[in-house]
Amino acid sequence: MTEVRRHRIVHKTSIGYDRRATASYNELRMTPATEPGQTTLENRLRVRPMTWSHVYRDYWGAHVTAMEAIGDHSSLEVEATSTVER
Numbered sequence: 001m002t003e004v005r006r007h008r009i010v011h012k013t014s015i016g017y018d019r020r021a022t023a024s025y026n027e028l029r030m031t032p033a034t035e036p037g038q039t040t041l042e043n044r045l046r047v048r049p050m051t052w053s054h055v056y057r058d059y060w061g062a063h064v065t066a067m068e069a070i071g072d073h074s075s076l077e078v079e080a081t082s083t084v085e086r
Helices: none
Strands: 006-028 039-048 052-057 063-085
Touching: 006 039
Parallel strands: none
Antiparallel strands: 006 063, 039 063, 052 063
């Protein structure tokens, strides 16, 4: 019998700018892949500041969140939380 384990993965990134930014455009690839032997049960992204986002799959099938932050900001914070079963 194969043992199935659940893992909670938390990734945090904080970027501080030397000067205030008026806009920031980024693509985030922080969703673990679902593939044989691994299933992503839950994935949540928290981005501050964020104006809008759009989700798509890239050429290799990776889950991408394109996002922008419009307006004055001096930092960008990203937190990705996932639950994966292996």
